[in-house]
Structure formats: C-alpha cells, structure tokens
Amino acid sequence: MTRERLEEIRAQLDEINLEILELLSRRAELVQEIGDLKKRKGTERFDPIREKEMLDRLVAANPGPFDDSTVRHLFKQIFQASLGLMEEEKKELLV
Amino acid sequence: MTRERLEEIRAQLDEINLEILELLSRRAELVQEIGDLKKRKGTERFDPIREKEMLDRLVAANPGPFDDSTVRHLFKQIFQASLGLMEEEKKELLV
Numbered sequence: 001m002t003r004e005r006l007e008e009i010r011a012q013l014d015e016i017n018l019e020i021l022e023l024l025s026r027r028a029e030l031v032q033e034i035g036d037l038k039k040r041k042g043t044e045r046f047d048p049i050r051e052k053e054m055l056d057r058l059v060a061a062n063p064g065p066f067d068d069s070t071v072r073h074l075f076k077q078i079f080q081a082s083l084g085l086m087e088e089e090k091k092e093l094l095v
Numbered sequence: 096m097t098r099e100r101l102e103e104i105r106a107q108l109d110e111i112n113l114e115i116l117e118l119l120s121r122r123a124e125l126v127q128e129i130g131d132l133k134k135r136k137g138t139e140r141f142d143p144i145r146e147k148e149m150l151d152r153l154v155a156a157n158p159g160p161f162d163d164s165t166v167r168h169l170f171k172q173i174f175q176a177s178l179g180l181m182e183e184e185k186k187e188l189l190v
Contacts, residue, residue, distance in 0.1 A: 002132050009125050009132075010145070014152060016122045017170065020115060021153055024169065027111045028160050030104050037097050037104075050105070057109060058116055065123050070176050074119065075112070077172050081165050 024078065031082040045086050051079055119173065126177040140181050146174055 038045050058075055059068045066074075133140050153170055154163045161169075 002136060006129065006132055009129050013122060013125055014149065016118050016125070017149055017153055018156055020118050020122070020173070021156060021166065021170075022158070023111050023115050023118070024166075025158050025161060027108060027115070030108055030111070032160060034101065034104055037101055041097060054109065054112055058112055061113055061116060063117070063120050065127060065180055066120060066176060070179065071116065071119075074172060074176060075116075077169060078115070081161060081169060084165065085160055 027078070028082050028085055032085060035086040046083060054079070122173070123177050123180055127180060130181040141178060149174070 035045050055072050055075060058071055062068055062071050130140050150167050150170060153166055157163055157166050
C-alpha cells in the first residue's frame with residue numbers, strides 16, 4: 001500500500017515537473033520578447049519595480065506550504081535566469 | 096503598439112507566474128506526503144538517485160530557451176526548498 005502510494009506520488013511529481021518546465025520555458029520566451037521590445041525602444045531591460053510587483057503578487061497568492069520567503073527566493077531565481085538569457089543574447093550581439 | 100504588446104506580455108507573465116506557483120505548491124504537498132510515508136517506514140527522506148533521475152528527465156524534455164544547466168539549477172532550487180519543508184517539520188517535531 002505505502003509502496004504503491006509512493007510510486008503514484010512519484011509519477012505525479014514527474015508530471016508536475018514537466019508542467020513546470022513547460023511554463024518556465026514559455027515564460028522565458030515571453031521575457032525574451034520583452035527584451036527585444038525594450039532593446040528597440042532603448043530602455044533598460046531589468047526593471048526592479050516590475051520585479052517587486054510580481055513578487056508581491058505571488059506572495060499575496062501563496063497558498064502554502066512554502067513560506068513567503070521561499071516563494072520569493074524561488075521566483076527570484078527564475079527571474080534571474082530569464083535575465084541571464086537576455087544577457088547571453090547581448091553577448092552574442094557583441095561577438 | 097509596442098507599449099500595448101508589452102502590457103499584453105506582462106499580463107501573460109503574471110498569469111504564468113501564478114500557474115507556476117500553483118504547481119510548485121501542489122508539488123510541495125506531494126513531497127510532504129512522501130516525507131510522511133518515508134518517516135513511517137523509517138527510510139531516509141533525501142534520495143539522490145531519484146533526484147538525479149528527475150533532473151535527467153527534465154533535461155531530456157527541455158524545449159529551451161533555457162540551457163540544460165539552467166534547468167538543472169532551477170529545479171535543484173525547487174527540490175532543495177521542498178526538502179527544506181521536511182526539515183522544518185522535523186524541527187517542529189523536536190520542539
């Protein structure tokens with residue numbers, strides 16, 4: 001019974017992992033598009049006010065069990081990785 | 096036009112953020128359940144082989160634009176945060 005339930009949860013985790021990956025990837029593409037738009041307008045790509053706004057919105061919607069600081073930490077990592085993508089693109093343009 | 100598209104993307108990002116948060120939270124609940132099952136069986140909660148397996152599966156399914164090392168990094172953060180939840184629970188039991 002326990003063994004079966006464990007396998008069941010693991011299958012669910014694998015599925016959720018892939019769903020998260022899909023959303024992260026779609027998110028990254030949108031951030032790239034924002035980067036392109038901002039480049040054309042000549043505005044700075046990192047927007048700390050917008051980042052704070054997103055984090056506050058996430059914390060307000062946090063259903064648990066992660067505490068708010070963990071939610072902030074995880075999403076900051078996600079935001080940073082997306083910013084990293086834009087930086088890479090910049091570097092490529094300089095080559 | 097650009098301004099409009101920027102607002103549109105931002106609205107999409109907010110939506111995706113919330114979807115990711117929802118999946119992360121559901122994932123964390125499942126990990127807590129695994130922790131409980133393992134506690135009852137007396138087995139170690141952290142399973143490096145299972146973690147590697149999950150990471151390999153994610154990298155194999157990575158559609159980009161994140162590179163594989165970024166996918167690994169982000170999911171390691173997620174796994175670590177979930178493990179953190181189990182640790183907290185352990186501490187509470189010791190109080």
